[in-house]
Amino acid sequence: MALDDLLVANTTYGDETQIHGLLTDLRKNDPVHWTAPEGYRPFWSIAKHADIMEIEKLNDQFHNEPRSVLMNQEAEHNLAAMWGGPDPKTGRVSPLRTLIDMDGEDHRAYRGLTQAWFMPVNLRKGLEARTVELAKRYVDRMMELGPECDFAKDIAVYYPLHVIMSILGVPESDEMKMLKLTQELFGGGDPDMQRDREEGNSNVIADFFMYFNAMTEARRANPGEDLATVIANGKIGGAPLGPIETASYYIIVATAGHDTTSSSIAGGLRALIEHPDQLKKLKDNPELLNTAVDEIIRWVTPVQHFMRTNMGPDYTLRGKTIKTGDSLQLLYLSGNRDEEVWPDAYDFRVDRENNRHVAFGYGAHVCLGQHLAKMEIKAFFKELIGRLDSIEMTGPSKRVQSTFVSGLKTLPVRYKLRAA
Template sequence: MPIVDEAANVLADPTAYADEARLHAALTTLRANRPVARVDVPGYQPFWAITKHADVLAVEKANRQFTNWPRPVLMTAESDEMQAAIGIRTLIHMDDPQHRVVRAIAADWFAPKAMRAMAIRIEELAKRYVDRMRDTGGRCDFVAEIAVNFPLYVIMSLLGVPESDFPLMLKLTQELMGSDDDELKRSAPPDESMNALVEMFTYFTALTASRRANPTDDLASMIANATVDGEPLSEVDTVSYYAIIATAGHDTTSSSISGGLRALIEHPEQLDLLRRNPELMPGAVEEIIRWVTPVKAFMRTAAQDSVVNGVPIPAGDSLLLSYASANRDEEAFDDPFRFDIERVPNKHVAFGYGVHFCLGAGLARMEIAKFLGELLPRLTSIELAGPPELTATTFVGGLKHLPITFTID
């Protein structure tokens, strides 16, 4: 079926994620006709695309049968080799029992008690950035001027990165997550595509040395001085830990905030409903996260011969879990292409599932809720001032431009 083959190949095309109509047409075709599809395109190692919600959950649950190591993210074959040469090992590269032990190092910093302690600070930051939005004079690129900065400030403050280094961290995280986007990536030559990662590693290596010599009361010190079985984390594991928190704690949330605001603008009845009923905010946050799905996919590797939805998967083969598809699955959600802040139930997989469920999910939910909770009561009008633009990606992404006009009290 040439049409189905073409639809499957879309999953390895970063530009497809910048074209929502094209992407979701392809994913709908796959769910209906070939929910477990073999993808073999030039430049990438082959993989199986898993597009049904139930199948994504089944693979996530079977974390010993389907492992994160060695290929947790879809990248070109060349990038796979370069990242392996660098030796990066973040939480998303690890499997149990190592994953469970290393994840526990930072777990308390993202637990409900810690989130309650951070709530006041996040409210203060939300007010600061809504004020900054007001001060633009009623017109701005919401992504570039507001959405990327608010969660960056939160996560970098948590880590203990000096505010003077925030612009560098923004630049590096955007280059890492935007490496497939012509506007955001550092440079065109493939042999330079890892430069942002190397620069981030260099920065965090210095931070590790500083926190080991002079510990402070921040997450960076906790990671730098952590031990596993009585031994400190290796330099690579320590720096990898910083890198995943810095990137995952920033780009995903900024994409959700900007994508959520766009959804509310494009569905004014939902915006009006939320403004009149602020108690609907928790459900609105979940629907925003489902709608945006900032993490488009994760990869798994079959540790043994397996079967997914009747399709044999040989040991050693890779699987791509399409969260973007699962969160629009007609069998999992009523009218999945309707943005509905009152959707119940809303069992989206945007944070993953099982042992690798997103460590920072509570923080992301709080940031989205606090920002909208500050903005909406002060907002008297808002509309698009130009076409929204999405990032080309196969991993994490969302809007890169959202021009808007508005009035804020």
């Protein structure tokens, strides 16, 4: 397969050695690479940490709308057909208007609706104790399943799912439905995750819409204490959010909030198993948990990319002209292994200080849930490390084949855990 086709193939992302090899070559040989694969509108692949930050900072010029995530032309066509799009004004193909599809004032206003919820001070007040309790519940479950389990499938997926769904106000009985829909949406390129071909991705979005429209009606009729109530009853410029914007808001919180965190937890555990000296260091020095969490997130980098489009004027990056209208793919996984930032980028070190990774992005769109994600990951590893006598892998792990959100889908392990 040609380089440009490999760069957009879901299978490349399912194979860690292959994707890291490709990105290392790109950083070295052509870090601002014009990528023109078969079946895709061409775009620039941005592989260096400094360039990713530079583009993210210039969010007035480099917009998320109309192309925030990479899709092939067939998928773009199918999405647009679902709602009579693309939008004639902006060119957006997705029927959703989530925070990641917005820019400027609009984005600031919509983000402002829930920003306070996700601030560390409010998380500490409302959620920290609950996360610690849930971390214990899931380590207990791991112990019950022992001495062996598939950590990715049996544990890592459920804990962040439960945290985010309880914040949002989705009842526990609907969590499996949400999990399935998120996996279908993000892992659409992976045969183990995707819906049957006939149905495609558009119906996944339609199912989300149906579910969340009912939720809006319920929260408007009977407001509660959950995040869904804040969204359903929120006002922008004095008016309630439209139906598309409301459902899109739930969808971004519901989906962005767990797959990413689950991937970090599963990938983090594998990194610790593969680096027994680092596992020992963390066990002996639990005060290193904060730096360990950031290192885990850098190491795993579950979100492989987001896209931006140049609104003008033309822009020069490393001598290449990014023309007005050109799209760029910010390759976070590559930025987080950039040898220029970390000469030892391929070493996993739980005590890494000043970890300026870009796994949460940067600038106006920087991950809204980053403090929550870190709190969850820290609570989990604190509980696990404190009770773990031994752990080893019993077979190969497998990665989700997706150019967007990836991580381990299987991690078979054998272990000895102590009761709390």
